[in-house]
Amino acid sequence: MATEERTKEILEQLHKAVVAFDEDAAVKWSKAALDEGVDPFTATMEGLTSGMIEVGDLYTRKEYFVPEILMCADALYAGLDLLKPAIEASGRKSKVAGSVVIGVVEGDIHDIGKNLVKMMFEVAGWTVHDLGKDVPLDEFIEAQVKTDSEIVAMSAMMTTSMLAMPVVVQKMRAKNPNVRIMLGGAPINPDVVEKYGADGYAKGAGTAVEEAIKMLEMLKKEELA
Amino acid sequence: MPMLKQDKMTSDERWVALLNRKPVDRMAIHPMALGFSAINSGREILSVYADFTGKEPQEVTLWLNEQYGFNQLPLTGYGNYGTVEFGGEIKMPSGEWSQSVTVARLPVTTEEEAWSWKSPPDARTAGFMVPMIMELSKREAERGAPFIQFILNGPWDVACSIAGIERLSKWTVQKPDVAHHILRLATDLNKDLVQYYIDTFGAERLFPFSTHAHTSGQIIGPKTFEQFCFPYIKEEHEWMMSKGIKHILNHCCGYHALNYPMWAQIPMGDPGVISVAHDTDEDWPTPLESVCKLFPNDIIFGNVEPAMFQIGTPEQVYELCRQCIEIGKKHKPGFVLAPGCELPPKASPYNVWQMTKAVDDHGWY
Numbered sequence: 001m002a003t004e005e006r007t008k009e010i011l012e013q014l015h016k017a018v019v020a021f022d023e024d025a026a027v028k029w030s031k032a033a034l035d036e037g038v039d040p041f042t043a044t045m046e047g048l049t050s051g052m053i054e055v056g057d058l059y060t061r062k063e064y065f066v067p068e069i070l071m072c073a074d075a076l077y078a079g080l081d082l083l084k085p086a087i088e089a090s091g092r093k094s095k096v097a098g099s100v101v102i103g104v105v106e107g108d109i110h111d112i113g114k115n116l117v118k119m120m121f122e123v124a125g126w127t128v129h130d131l132g133k134d135v136p137l138d139e140f141i142e143a144q145v146k147t148d149s150e151i152v153a154m155s156a157m158m159t160t161s162m163l164a165m166p167v168v169v170q171k172m173r174a175k176n177p178n179v180r181i182m183l184g185g186a187p188i189n190p191d192v193v194e195k196y197g198a199d200g201y202a203k204g205a206g207t208a209v210e211e212a213i214k215m216l217e218m219l220k221k222e223e224l225a
Numbered sequence: 226m227p228m229l230k231q232d233k234m235t236s237d238e239r240w241v242a243l244l245n246r247k248p249v250d251r252m253a254i255h256p257m258a259l260g261f262s263a264i265n266s267g268r269e270i271l272s273v274y275a276d277f278t279g280k281e282p283q284e285v286t287l288w289l290n291e292q293y294g295f296n297q298l299p300l301t302g303y304g305n306y307g308t309v310e311f312g313g314e315i316k317m318p319s320g321e322w323s324q325s326v327t328v329a330r331l332p333v334t335t336e337e338e339a340w341s342w343k344s345p346p347d348a349r350t351a352g353f354m355v356p357m358i359m360e361l362s363k364r365e366a367e368r369g370a371p372f373i374q375f376i377l378n379g380p381w382d383v384a385c386s387i388a389g390i391e392r393l394s395k396w397t398v399q400k401p402d403v404a405h406h407i408l409r410l411a412t413d414l415n416k417d418l419v420q421y422y423i424d425t426f427g428a429e430r431l432f433p434f435s436t437h438a439h440t441s442g443q444i445i446g447p448k449t450f451e452q453f454c455f456p457y458i459k460e461e462h463e464w465m466m467s468k469g470i471k472h473i474l475n476h477c478c479g480y481h482a483l484n485y486p487m488w489a490q491i492p493m494g495d496p497g498v499i500s501v502a503h504d505t506d507e508d509w510p511t512p513l514e515s516v517c518k519l520f521p522n523d524i525i526f527g528n529v530e531p532a533m534f535q536i537g538t539p540e541q542v543y544e545l546c547r548q549c550i551e552i553g554k555k556h557k558p559g560f561v562l563a564p565g566c567e568l569p570p571k572a573s574p575y576n577v578w579q580m581t582k583a584v585d586d587h588g589w590y
Contacts, residue, residue: 021398062442062446062483062508063446064446065394065442065444065445065446065449066390066391066394066443066444066445067394067395067397067398067445067446067449068398068446070391070394070395071395071398071399074395105322106320106322107318107320107321107322107323107324108322108324109327109328112390112391112444134327158324158325159324159531159532159535159569159570159571159572160260160270160322160323160324160569160570160571161322161323161324162532162535163321163322163535163571164321164322186443186532187531187532187535187536191536192532192536195536
């Protein structure tokens with residue numbers, strides 16, 4: 001069983017492995033966590049996820065860019081591949097923050113931003129249903145109904161494909177008015193979100209989860225009222 | 226054909242004056258309109274990407290110029306040049322929400338596939354973009370156009386079309402030799418394309434429209450640009466200048482605040498033309514003014530936010546145009562009012578007209 005000091009060391013090394021996009025180190029220290037009896041959930045949240053949060057900050061500060069984030073994600077997932085089965089085997093259920101359906105709207109294939117947002121949701125403990133890119137509009141509605149997700153997040157980089165967003169918003173409201181809808185992508189801004197009748201705006205991967213949490217809190221308040 | 230009442234120059238004459246550092250009657254306007262040109266003429270967006278006679282993109286552009294007083298040299302092509310040429314697949318725009326040609330399958334997905342290419346394919350015959358743009362260019366030559374403009378995606382963008390932006394950008398860190406190999410292939414393919422144009426039209430009349438979307442700071446950082454983009458763009462530009470090409474238009478799409486100082490070291494002609502996108506943040510609050518300072522000898526081009534033509538009010542668009550004109554008018558080598566990137570195909574025509582109106586109100590010299 002790891003001592004408190006050793007546990008701290010392992011968590012720090014997991015954090016560093018993600019920030020340094022070192023897959024080998026992430027695997028090494030995930031194994032160490034398991035071998036030495038560190039709680040796998042703690043190792044995930046306070047090691048790997050904590051590292052990814054710092055990566056998000058580095059991206060916001062323009063110290064890390066897309067290549068670095070992709071590699072950090074690879075390190076994160078390399079560690080998760082070992083720790084997740086252990087979490088499941090322990091029977092411990094992580095507190096899921098929420099459930100989100102995410103995708104790039106029909107006609108558009110630019111998915112880097114969407115993939116970064118998806119990853120930030122996952123590290124924050126959300127259940128993510130990724131529909132991919134060039135997603136036919138009705139699939140957003142069908143996926144929300146099937147998964148009962150609180151949030152539908154759509155992305156578009158092209159001005160032509162962004163025109164599909166209000167169509168989805170309308171269809172979603174007609175089907176289930178309680179769902180919160182978040183929009184993101186290069187041509188999107190808060191004015192567009194308001195014009196399209198959506199609820200939230202993801203300026204970037206760093207702020208998407210925060211925005212989603214705010215939307216969830218509003219939803220819960222409405223349910224209680 | 227002159228369009229505005231005070232016009233003393235045709236569109237072609239205005240470009241000749243600009244690129245020869247002679248006075249112009251009024252500010253030129255370049256709408257960066259491809260899909261919009263098609264829709265404006267009652268056609269599908271597909272028509273400007275898939276007419277292999279070159280007739281459609283030429284016709285709809287000249288009509289657009291006539292209608293709005295614009296100064297766009299007819300142009301077509303694909304942002305993902307390199308995909309088909311190296312054996313991948315692309316998808317043409319179709320359906321209500323598609324805007325342009327997209328990648329359906331990348332040709333290079335492993336190191337082995339990258340190394341299997343010892344040299345690029347023949348630009349004259351590989352894929353179908355070059356035969357198409359060549360037909361358009363020949364029509365332009367027959368029209369007597371003073372400059373033959375053709376699309377020339379930058380080496381990094383071509384490399385992304387070959388291996389994918391995510392894979393290529395990771396390789397710059399994990400396998401830099403593979404990344405450099407693909408960039409070498411991309412640069413040499415571009416040189417081959419330019420040589421084809423030189424052999425067909427002569428160098429003097431050529432005016433490449435070089436696009437750089439994936440070099441945006443929203444994707445890669447300045448270190449990656451410095452090591453993997455700048456050397457190849459510089460090499461390509463120096464080579465083009467040595468072959469007698471006099472002017473290059475570089476369309477820097479997205480956020481380039483950290484890269485523009487490096488761009489300023491790349492020869493683009495006498496003058497060159499550098500396009501500025503609208504992307505801004507607290508570190509880069511005035512892109513147009515900043516770029517005007519960095520490029521004191523080149524023509525500046527930009528930078529109205531494209532989405533505003535679709536979602537903004539006419540008053541908002543007019544004001545954005547007016548602000549650009551006010552800054553650009555002071556730039557001695559010249560200024561072309563333009564959107565920061567492609568005009569939305571479904572932009573409101575009245576919003577598009579605001580460019581003309583703003584130049585008519587404020588853009589006379």
